[in-house]
Amino acid sequence: MTFPGLLKKMRDEQKINAGQAGLLLDLYERRIIPVHRELRFFLYFGVLLIVAGAGLTIRQYFIHLGDIAIIASLTLCCAAAFVYCFWKGSPFSRREVTSPSIAFDYVLFFGCALFSMDIAYVEMQFHILGDGWKNYLLISFALFIFLAYRFDNRLVLSLALSTLAAWFGFSLASRRFFSFSEYYRVYAIIYALIVMGMGILTNRVAVKKHFFDIYFNFAVHFLCIALIAGVAEYKILSLYFPALLITCVGLAFYSARVRKFIYMLYAVIYGYLGVSIVAVDWIHRETFLIFAYFIVTSLLVIGFIFKMSRQFREDQ
């Protein structure tokens, strides 16, 4: 049966009304094409390009432009963005709030990015905070968290959490993420626990519960990568291995409970990686056993996922 035929049948059986049938047929036959996502994408991409352009300009021409011009223009732009958001923004609500306009979220994000740039530049040039110079990241983090909750902005929340990560010493410039030393490994675990704690707390007090996934994603990746780095160094002879196993089992249970299977993906991949590092180290130089290990374990994982996929078929 074709879709128009199916719609007619369902309309005759009064399972859908005429208005719905018309709209669904228009969407199916592409007589109506929503371009909301495309417009949002180009707005976001545009904002990212503006931020990148501003950053490159400052980096390349800061001597010619002068401190006052740079700081004044950045401050003016981010202040304008924040004023616009407070002026146009909806009142605070503990629940999800719809943006007043398509550009609103990106204006706030733009303001926050420029604020970051501004405060980093001021600190770099004038060393206001002295030895505690890194704390400007904490100031940014606090402001971004406040703004993310005030205006219900996921992008700014992500920016806030990555700013906190930068305060802990993690940034894009660090290219040796998987092999980081004990020092950074511990910081990654502390960071993950703090972020997880914040997520659980805000979820418990029912403030912007829809933000929980962002907290959870940040925490899971930092925690699992740190634990895997620990397992890679100490193998089975440390707390990293049982901690990784407990984390992955917990993640799998959580995934099954809330029916969000992205966490199952994380649990299986990180768990398998950790176990394989230990197992391959154990069966060192025994090529046959290494092949056998991968054949048997991958079949076991396929069997496990197959069982899970059948169990949750109604969600698929």
Added chain:
Amino acid sequence: MNFCLYSSLQEEYIDIRRQVRTWLRSGLISEDQMQAFFGETDPGLYQTNLFFRVLFFVFTLLCACAVTGLFVWLMEKAGNKILAMVVLFFGIFYFILSEHLVKMRRLYRYGIEEALLMAGMVCFVVSFLLWINNYHLNHKTISIAVCLLFSVISGLIYLRFGYLYAAVISLAAVCIIPYQLSLPPVAERVILFCVLCSIFIFSLIADKRENENFRKERYTKMQTCLLVAIYLTVNLQIPGLAWLFIVEKGNIHDLSKIYPQYLYWISYVLTFLIPAAGILWGIKSRKRLVLNAGLVVACATLATNKSYLGMTRYAWDPAILGIVLVVLSIMVHRWLDSGPEQKKQGFTAVNLLKPEDRGISLGDAAAAMTAGAIADQQPGVKQDSFFEDGKSGGGGASRHF
């Protein structure tokens, strides 16, 4: 004769179900109405969600590689011909197994059969390489043969199983062939352009008005890929643009000297015509993906315009492009909103169809990257010695942590 393992009706029902899920998510229908749709459109196939599919794919591929690797290791000393036979046997076995899973177990995009097909394809090519190794052919001939083999096998996989990425692999393999012929750069580009245009025209002929919806969607996706491939072939400055992100230098080679003047300027004109044609065709034929691809390559044209004209690049160029994009997006949004029922020519800026919430989106990830990128862009930041000497890149400054 239908070469595909799935019937048109099954694919049509799966397409309807996919759209019905989107409508439920967007609040256009109720749960009961979705169940009513599902009751009428049972494709008789098993599907799984994206994450399980990825897991099935990864672990089946791992298993297939381990099994083949084990046998190759056991028969290492048997010689190339025997090894080629063993690997070929596994290639055939994986293809038969994936057919069996689809026919008997009725799997549809489950990850397992897809990984088996990919493993089978690689086994075929490896077996061919092992076999051909005895004939001491030159590198060029082997490269061309491998590309052709990849192209043919993945093309057959596409026809049999309908995986679009198999068609893309096939296309990519075809695109590599002209670069293996040791031709002048002009000839390489012209041949590639002609091949891609021929496939594009063929896809246009096959894309008939009376086709089922799922087939139209599939052709649209292929045409989008082809449009982008044609654009990348035509735009001579794209490699320079990509290089710019790595070394922050302008024109690495003066391309106007490598290519003849007439070809250089024809390519310049085409970099404007292709996006324009893509956008217009996307709007006219109501192909959203083609429209999006047209807009993206239009951005690429604006980004490479200065390189074409030999003009100096400035640090603020991305910001200007960004401002243009923001202004255009807002203008288009307002224009669409001003129409009757917030619609103009069937296009609407209203958020009618909501995407699936997967916890974290690419946008969130990009926002998270921004903090690090901003810190790294500060003047005087030394990036390479971040962890080694205890300095913090997160702060962006180069003082001690």
